[in-house]
Amino acid sequence: MLPLCYTISMDIKQRKILKEHDMERIAAENSNSINLHDRHNNILMTFQGIKVGNLIGFNAGDISAAYNWSPSKRALESKTSVTGTVDTKYGGQQIVCANPLLDDDGEVSFILVTAVDKSLIDRYSSALNDSDTERKFHEITTEFLTGSSFSDDNIVMESQQMRQVIATSRYVAETDSTVMLVGESGTGKEIIARYIHRHSARKNNAFIPVNCAAIPQELMESEFFGYVKGAFTGANPLGKSGLFEMAEGGTLFLDEIGDLPLNMQSKLLRVLESGEVTRLGDTAVKEIDVRLIAATNRDLKEMIVHNLFRRDLYFRINVIPITLPRLANRREDIIPLADVFLEELNKRYGLKKEFTPQAQNAFLMYDWPGNVRELRNVVERMAVTTPGDELYLEDRFLESTRIERLESEDRFHETQISHYAQRDGSLKEVLTRIEEDYIRQVLEASGGNVAKAAQVLGIHRSVLYKKLKALNQKTGADI
Numbered sequence: 308m309l310p311l312c313y314t315i316s317m318d319i320k321q322r323k324i325l326k327e328h329d330m331e332r333i334a335a336e337n338s339n340s341i342n343l344h345d346r347h348n349n350i351l352m353t354f355q356g357i358k359v360g361n362l363i364g365f366n367a368g369d370i371s372a373a374y375n376w377s378p379s380k381r382a383l384e385s386k387t388s389v390t391g392t393v394d395t396k397y398g399g400q401q402i403v404c405a406n407p408l409l410d411d412d413g414e415v416s417f418i419l420v421t422a423v424d425k426s427l428i429d430r431y432s433s434a435l436n437d438s439d440t441e442r443k444f445h446e447i448t449t450e451f452l453t454g455s456s457f458s459d460d461n462i463v464m465e466s467q468q469m470r471q472v473i474a475t476s477r478y479v480a481e482t483d484s485t486v487m488l489v490g491e492s493g494t495g496k497e498i499i500a501r502y503i504h505r506h507s508a509r510k511n512n513a514f515i516p517v518n519c520a521a522i523p524q525e526l527m528e529s530e531f532f533g534y535v536k537g538a539f540t541g542a543n544p545l546g547k548s549g550l551f552e553m554a555e556g557g558t559l560f561l562d563e564i565g566d567l568p569l570n571m572q573s574k575l576l577r578v579l580e581s582g583e584v585t586r587l588g589d590t591a592v593k594e595i596d597v598r599l600i601a602a603t604n605r606d607l608k609e610m611i612v613h614n615l616f617r618r619d620l621y622f623r624i625n626v627i628p629i630t631l632p633r634l635a636n637r638r639e640d641i642i643p644l645a646d647v648f649l650e651e652l653n654k655r656y657g658l659k660k661e662f663t664p665q666a667q668n669a670f671l672m673y674d675w676p677g678n679v680r681e682l683r684n685v686v687e688r689m690a691v692t693t694p695g696d697e698l699y700l701e702d703r704f705l706e707s708t709r710i711e712r713l714e715s716e717d718r719f720h721e722t723q724i725s726h727y728a729q730r731d732g733s734l735k736e737v738l739t740r741i742e743e744d745y746i747r748q749v750l751e752a753s754g755g756n757v758a759k760a761a762q763v764l765g766i767h768r769s770v771l772y773k774k775l776k777a778l779n780q781k782t783g784a785d786i
């Protein structure tokens with residue numbers, strides 16, 4: 308099919324109308340294209356292999372929410388060619404190359420932007436016969452395009468908990484079992500999913516990340532299973548392969564699986580059990596060979612109780628659960644992570660910034676509600692907006708302001724103390740109550756493990772046993 312060429316200029320009113328037509332989505336799906344932008348990043352001309360929509364007259368900034376980063380913006384800023392893999396909001400990936408064309412004064416007059424659907428390249432590379440060439444090709448392009456090598460240098464695993472996570476991931480990578488990553492947002496679920504893929508026998512095939520929360524409900528089925536030509540009005544006339552087909556031979560990463568509506572949960576379960584998919588409007592079934600990794604930050608068991616998640620699907624995907632702890636519960640990782648992120652920025656922008664001891668201490672004190680993602684953002688904010696080379700952590704860099712948090716902690720302590728103070732009794736009696744309460748809390752936090760609790764309390768195990776015995780006699784209960 309010959310590429311189509313559009314050159315239209317539009318006024319603001321026309322732009323506004325088109326903007327209402329979900330141009331973000333069109334841009335994200337309109338993956339194989341060559342665009343010409345002007346120095347303000349306005350799209351002047353576009354050649355597209357697949358006609359879905361028209362981006363002319365848009366500013367690339369208008370559609371930036373469809374992507375995780377913008378090579379054209381970076382090329383404009385740096386005045387050099389920028390190439391990289393861009394994640395689209397709808398789960399696909401594009402390999403984008405932005406080439407600035409400079410005028411005699413060295414200023415940008417145009418940027419030529421080419422974008423190719425990454426799954427196409429993946430498919431092309433796996434179509435090559437010589438398996439060694441195939442592997443090399445894939446490794447080289449990925450290394451070159453993403454700027455990251457196949458080494459694990461960039462995953463920080465200083466804490467015991469993260470080392471355990473990596474060890475388990477490494478081990479399960481060699482199997483085809485379904486993995487379930489559980490953890491708050493920003494704890495590193497996706498980075499672990501990619502790690503598992505990279506260490507699996509599937510590493511030369513596609514890794515397809517899908518954010519289940521980001522796909523509009525009415526498009527879910529066609530996104531997952533694809534459709535044949537003429538399946539419904541408004542569909543791509545050529546038909547479309549679904550995510551399962553795109554991940555063939557590779558790994559499908561279903562992020563935020565708790566956000567799948569119940570009817571999709573049933574369909575997903577059927578596919579997992581039969582190992583087959585059928586495109587919408589098709590009668591033929593296709594066998595699929597896909598490894599599934601799911602992730603959630605929601606409590607699926609709780610959702611099952613409220614009939615929001617199917618129990619049978621839960622058991623089908625919860626084969627190997629891996630839990631990513633909150634950053635605040637593995638403080639050994641904080642400074643090494645911050646160092647890695649700062650190092651990346653120093654390299655990228657040619658800087659020599661360093662954390663002051665104040666910043667390092669503050670990092671360790673803060674509770675990081677947004678986990679590693681928040682830490683990365685805070686480090687970037689600090690590095691980019693601090694004029695000198697010495698970085699201090701100020702409240703304005705944090706997402707939940709520190710002061711607010713410390714205040715609420717103070718209030719917590721106040722209530723605790725007044726709670727005890729209100730009791731009648733001698734100092735000894737009050738102190739004993741506090742001691743008992745504290746022992747109970749520590750014991751609960753260590754999952755009833757007396758040895759561990761004794762360590763935290765800083766007393767010998769035998770002493771703790773004695774105290775527990777006394778406590779049990781007093782309350783007549785087991786704690």
Ligand SMILES: Nc1ncnc2c1ncn2[C@@H]1O[C@H](COP(=O)(O)OP(=O)(O)O)[C@@H](O)[C@H]1O
Nearest residue numbers: 461462463491492493494495496497498679680
């Ligand atoms: N152990 C780690 N080492 C280095 N970077 C990490 C680590 N964990 C998370 N990150 C980074 O933190 C950000 C959030 O991680 P991500 O995997 O997207 O979290 P989640 O999927 O749980 O929301 C990403 O930029 C990721 O690269």
Ligand SMILES: [Mg+2]
Nearest residue numbers: 493496497562
């Ligand atoms: Mg994520």
